[in-house]
Amino acid sequence: MHVVHSRGDKVFRGIVTAGALTSLVILGLIGSFLFARGAQVFSQYGLKFITGTNWSSSMEEGIPSEFGMGPMLVGTIIVSAIALLFAVPMSIAGALYIEFYATGRVRKMLSGLLDLAAAIPSLIFGLWGIQIFTNFGQRWASFLGNRLGFVPIFNTISDNYGRSPFVAGCVLASMVVPITTSVAREVYSRTPRELIDTCYALGGSKWGAIKTVVLPFGKSGVVGGAMLGLGRALGETVAVYLVLNLNFRYTFRILESEGGNVASLIATRFGESSSEELTALVAAGFVLFLLTLSVNMVASAIVAKTTRS
Amino acid sequence: MSEVTIPQPTRPWQRKRADTTRSAVSIGLVGFISFVIVLFTGFAGVDGWAVTVFLVSVLLIIIRGRKLSAKERGNAKIQLFITAAALLAFAPWISIFGSVLVKGIVGLKLNFVTSDMRTTVPDDELNMGGALHAMLGSMMMVLMATAITLPLGILSGVYLTEIKGRFTFLVRFVIQSMSGVPSIVAGLFVFTTYVSATHGPTAFGGSLALGILMLPTVARTSEEVLKLVPDDLRSASLALGARQWRTTLMVVLPTVRSGLITAAILGVARVIGETAPLLLTAGSSTAFGFNPIKGPIASLPIYVFGMLQIGTEYAVNRAWTGALVLMLAVFALFFTARKLGGKDKR
Amino acid sequence: MSNSSAVLDTPEQAFAGLETRDAHAWFGKHHALSGVSLRFPAKSVTGLIGPSGCGKSTYLRLLNRMHEFIPNSAMAGEVLLHGDDIYGESVDPAAIRLKVGMVFQKPNPFPAMTIRENVISGLKLAHIKIDNEDDLVEKCLNRAGLWKEVKDRLDASGGSLSGGQQQRLCIARSLAVEPEVLLMDEPCSALDPGSTLRIEETIKELAEKITVVIVTHNMQQASRVSDYCAFFLSDGGPGVLVEADQTRKMFTNPTDTRTADYVQGKFG
Numbered sequence: 001m002h003v004v005h006s007r008g009d010k011v012f013r014g015i016v017t018a019g020a021l022t023s024l025v026i027l028g029l030i031g032s033f034l035f036a037r038g039a040q041v042f043s044q045y046g047l048k049f050i051t052g053t054n055w056s057s058s059m060e061e062g063i064p065s066e067f068g069m070g071p072m073l074v075g076t077i078i079v080s081a082i083a084l085l086f087a088v089p090m091s092i093a094g095a096l097y098i099e100f101y102a103t104g105r106v107r108k109m110l111s112g113l114l115d116l117a118a119a120i121p122s123l124i125f126g127l128w129g130i131q132i133f134t135n136f137g138q139r140w141a142s143f144l145g146n147r148l149g150f151v152p153i154f155n156t157i158s159d160n161y162g163r164s165p166f167v168a169g170c171v172l173a174s175m176v177v178p179i180t181t182s183v184a185r186e187v188y189s190r191t192p193r194e195l196i197d198t199c200y201a202l203g204g205s206k207w208g209a210i211k212t213v214v215l216p217f218g219k220s221g222v223v224g225g226a227m228l229g230l231g232r233a234l235g236e237t238v239a240v241y242l243v244l245n246l247n248f249r250y251t252f253r254i255l256e257s258e259g260g261n262v263a264s265l266i267a268t269r270f271g272e273s274s275s276e277e278l279t280a281l282v283a284a285g286f287v288l289f290l291l292t293l294s295v296n297m298v299a300s301a302i303v304a305k306t307t308r309s
Numbered sequence: 310m311s312e313v314t315i316p317q318p319t320r321p322w323q324r325k326r327a328d329t330t331r332s333a334v335s336i337g338l339v340g341f342i343s344f345v346i347v348l349f350t351g352f353a354g355v356d357g358w359a360v361t362v363f364l365v366s367v368l369l370i371i372i373r374g375r376k377l378s379a380k381e382r383g384n385a386k387i388q389l390f391i392t393a394a395a396l397l398a399f400a401p402w403i404s405i406f407g408s409v410l411v412k413g414i415v416g417l418k419l420n421f422v423t424s425d426m427r428t429t430v431p432d433d434e435l436n437m438g439g440a441l442h443a444m445l446g447s448m449m450m451v452l453m454a455t456a457i458t459l460p461l462g463i464l465s466g467v468y469l470t471e472i473k474g475r476f477t478f479l480v481r482f483v484i485q486s487m488s489g490v491p492s493i494v495a496g497l498f499v500f501t502t503y504v505s506a507t508h509g510p511t512a513f514g515g516s517l518a519l520g521i522l523m524l525p526t527v528a529r530t531s532e533e534v535l536k537l538v539p540d541d542l543r544s545a546s547l548a549l550g551a552r553q554w555r556t557t558l559m560v561v562l563p564t565v566r567s568g569l570i571t572a573a574i575l576g577v578a579r580v581i582g583e584t585a586p587l588l589l590t591a592g593s594s595t596a597f598g599f600n601p602i603k604g605p606i607a608s609l610p611i612y613v614f615g616m617l618q619i620g621t622e623y624a625v626n627r628a629w630t631g632a633l634v635l636m637l638a639v640f641a642l643f644f645t646a647r648k649l650g651g652k653d654k655r
Numbered sequence: 656m657s658n659s660s661a662v663l664d665t666p667e668q669a670f671a672g673l674e675t676r677d678a679h680a681w682f683g684k685h686h687a688l689s690g691v692s693l694r695f696p697a698k699s700v701t702g703l704i705g706p707s708g709c710g711k712s713t714y715l716r717l718l719n720r721m722h723e724f725i726p727n728s729a730m731a732g733e734v735l736l737h738g739d740d741i742y743g744e745s746v747d748p749a750a751i752r753l754k755v756g757m758v759f760q761k762p763n764p765f766p767a768m769t770i771r772e773n774v775i776s777g778l779k780l781a782h783i784k785i786d787n788e789d790d791l792v793e794k795c796l797n798r799a800g801l802w803k804e805v806k807d808r809l810d811a812s813g814g815s816l817s818g819g820q821q822q823r824l825c826i827a828r829s830l831a832v833e834p835e836v837l838l839m840d841e842p843c844s845a846l847d848p849g850s851t852l853r854i855e856e857t858i859k860e861l862a863e864k865i866t867v868v869i870v871t872h873n874m875q876q877a878s879r880v881s882d883y884c885a886f887f888l889s890d891g892g893p894g895v896l897v898e899a900d901q902t903r904k905m906f907t908n909p910t911d912t913r914t915a916d917y918v919q920g921k922f923g
Contacts, residue, residue, distance in 0.1 A: 006552050008552050008554050008555070009552050009553045009554050011554070012552075012553065012554030012557070012558075013472055013474070013553075013554075015464070016464050016467050016468045016471070016472055017468060017472065017474055017476070018464075019460065019461055019463075019464025019465060019467075019468065020464055020465040020467075020468035020469070020476065020480045021476065021480070022461050022464075023461055023462075023465050023480065023483060023484060023487070023524055023528060024476070024479060024480060024483050026487075026521065026524070027483045027486065027487050027490075028483075030490070030494075030495070030498050030521070033498060033501075033502065034494070034498070037501075089394060090394050090395075090397055090398035091398060092394075093390070093391045093393075093394030093395045093397075093398060094394070094395045094398035094399065096391055096395075097391055097392060097394075097395035098395075101388065101391060101392065101395075110399065113399060113402060113403075115643075116402070116406075116640065116643065117402040117405075119578055119639050119640070119643050120402070120405060120582075120636065120639065121581070121582020121583070121584070121610065121635060121636075121639065122582070122584070123582050123584045123610050123613060123614060123632070123635070124405060124409060124582065124632050124635065124636060125405070127409075127613065127617060127628060127629070127632050128401075128404065128405045128408060128409070130617070131408070131412075131617075131625070131629075132404060132408050133401070133404075136354070136355070136356050139354070139356065140356070174401035174402070174405075177398050177401075178402070181398065205380060205381075205384045206384070206388075207383070207384050207387040207388070231489050234491070235489075235490075235491025235492070235493070235494070236491075237491070237492065237493040237584070237585035238584045238585055238614065241585075242614075242617065263491060263493040263585065266493050266494075266497055266589075267493060267585055267588055267589075270497065270500060270589055278501060278505070281497065282497060282498075282501055285491075285493065285494040285497045285498075286494075288491055288493075288494060289490060289491065289494050292489050292490070292491050293486055293489050293490075295489075296485075296486065296488070296489030297485075297486065297489075300485055
């Protein structure tokens with residue numbers, strides 16, 4: 001469309017552009033601010049900030065503070081990985097069920113439920129997690145621990161399972177499932193009808209059609225959806241904070257009632273921190289931001305690519 | 310050429326009555342066997358039942374499937390697995406809706422929405438105190454956040470669809486990445502730059518944090534809504550000699566008015582339950598304060614969070630009731646958005 | 656309502672075993688096809704012709720139970736394969752579709768599969784054991800007229816072929832499960848004239864062994880490729896079968912004036 005611009009148009013374009021650029025500036029501010037603090041901390045502590053195992057703020061002269069976010073970073077990844085491990089298969093099954101097995105009213109009801117579930121605030125997942133789900137999670141965890149205790153990651157020292165990475169991961173999984181299921185459903189529904197028809201015309205069953213055509217077609221979309229969910233799981237605060245028993249040390253026992261999460265670290269420490277520790281927390285936030293940002297970028301690129309056309 | 314009689318349409322491929330009774334019998338059988346197993350093994354609980362029913366169904370399919378071909382048996386098994394996994398995926402949400410409703414309704418008395426916690430401690434009986442201050446606080450912060458964000462979001466949408474200037478890619482990219490900012494990081498940003506630099510947590514600080522989280526949703530929804538406006542409409546207006554700014558203001562934006570309201574509502578629904586950023590920026594209080602730049606302010610999520618942290622019986626009850634109100638608010642927003650969203654499309 | 660049933664006069668020994676008796680089809684409330692009775696001659700090509708919207712594709716999909724995948728569809732009447740109603744109570748539709756195969760309008764090889772995998776995909780779908788895969792692939796591609804062009808790149812993706820080659824790959828894929836009847840729904844409408852001619856040659860060769868039923872709205876194609884023709888027409892109401900006969904007779908001396916008008920291009 002070719003438009004001749006008047007003065008009014010120029011003003012209008014100026015205002016609109018300024019408005020759009022404001023969002024740019026805001027993110028730029030957040031980014032550069034986090035980056036500046038991050039750079040400061042990294043220059044002070046080096047890579048030890050990522051790998052270090054100790055987070056202690058010293059109030060006394062002479063004793064240096066030490067900030068290493070390693071255990072929390074590892075904890076974040078462990079909890080998110082557990083969440084995805086459960087969420088992805090369930091989402092695939094859920095999407096397939098809604099799209100290909102459910103009919104009529106059931107289908108309508110389930111897709112309504114799916115939309116609503118995606119709107120539940122994470123706080124409510126956390127509330128449900130600690131008040132309701134822990135009872136189940138604990139039972140499953142102790143079941144796993146008793147049977148598979150000889151495998152290091154299922155090993156436990158105490159008999160506390162309730163506030164473990166496993167249980168927190170399950171709660172996060174139920175939070176991630178709506179996102180991944182929606183994306184999976186969206187890509188599955190785009191499978192060309194003729195391809196599915198062809199499977200039937202060749203004497204295939206419904207599952208045959210799904211396996212031959214739908215799953216390969218939706219593969220990258222599901223990967224994208226899973227990564228969107230991963231982005232949400234990595235950055236989640238309250239749901240994890242409420243369920244997990246925060247403990248600042250490396251732990252790989254996923255059934256033991258202790259674990260970590262960067263976001264929860266920030267939520268616990270910000271209030272009573274010295275300016276030195278606050279800078280370290282901002283740097284930790286920066287690392288978390290980079291992590292979720294890169295995951296989200298890849299995810300949305302994949303989703304955009306597969307749902308185009 | 311005689312008149313031809315038209316037979317009744319039929320659907321021979323649909324389930325026949327015999328099939329239906331047979332599957333009813335199977336379900337009954339599975340239920341009975343599971344009951345017996347649960348009775349004798351004490352494998353109780355919702356999860357125990359679920360696992361039992363699943364295993365019994367698999368067993369039944371294997372036994373009955375001997376008559377069927379390998380293909381049909383495989384299909385039945387796959388269908389059972391997919392259904393079971395789907396149920397497992399949907400079960401938490403049903404459990405959440407149910408438990409929030411059942412446990413929340415206990416404390417949902419009139420005083421919950423009419424009084425605050427000024428003269429009540431969390432352990433007092435549930436007919437005392439309430440969350441009025443928290444609701445007002447949430448409302449105030451969300452409104453302020455909307456007031457800041459909505460114009461920016463709509464301008465971004467207009468920029469992306471009407472002007473398409475040289476920053477288009479950059480703006481879209483930035484909006485996309487903003488939607489991935491963890492809420493705690495947004496809170497931490499406002500905390501370090503504003504809250505700790507001024508007088509501590511305030512409603513304004515809270516709304517800044519919420520605004521950061523809301524902006525991507527509003528901008529993206531606005532863009533999508535504006536994209537639905539047919540180009541013919543723009544061309545028609547331009548052909549009448551209207552300038553672009555008049556076309557946008559008089560033709561394009563009014564066409565999608567309800568869509569833009571939807572964008573705002575979706576933005577509000579996105580942030581109304583946000584807890585972590587408010588923890589850092591708005592704090593909590595026991596009564597509502599009208600000054601947005603002075604003093605901490607309560608909000609519904611923080612109310613729930615705080616009550617849960619206290620952990621005593623009545624406090625937890627209050628938390629559930631707060632969660633119920635929060636969930637109802639989210640659903641109300643969601644349904645309004647959906648109703649309005651359907652309006653602009655034809 | 657005009658007389659809606661015409662019977663293709665086929666001597667009993669040349670009968671393919673597939674016939675419909677008073678077949679009707681609906682989409683929701685819309686009555687799309689009314690009272691079609693037709694017996695298909697064996698080892699021949701029968702063309703279903705008529706203007707668009709006359710129900711010929713719907714009729715084709717009734718013949719191998721693909722009709723039921725369209726939401727809210729319904730049917731009435733009988734479709735018999737060797738005397739048994741394929742819509743009977745204990746009939747496995749998948750087994751019917753193995754005997755009555757189908758090739759679709761747009762070439763649609765499975766995108767994630769190689770040429771070889773595409774050919775044998777039907778057997779995998781139907782859980783049929785494959786004895787000698789190489790022989791089978793070669794045989795099917797040969798019958799579809801594609802072997803010489805692709806024998807050196809069987810492991811290339813099916814999508815790497817040209818449109819016409821893709822459609823012949825789809826034919827090969829259908830042949831692998833050894834159907835008695837092959838239904839083709841305007842198989843050349845998405846192809847260029849050169850590819851169309853190649854496919855038509857393939858169809859004629861196929862009819863030496865199996866029965867082919869092809870929907871086409873291209874009169875020249877019908878006259879080139881088919882041995883018998885069935886003319887469908889809708890006058891706003893449901894589609895009906897107007898006339899069915901040997902192609903030569905249909906094009907030179909049809910019984911019904913509407914057929915004559917259509918084959919001479921006066922409408923449609």
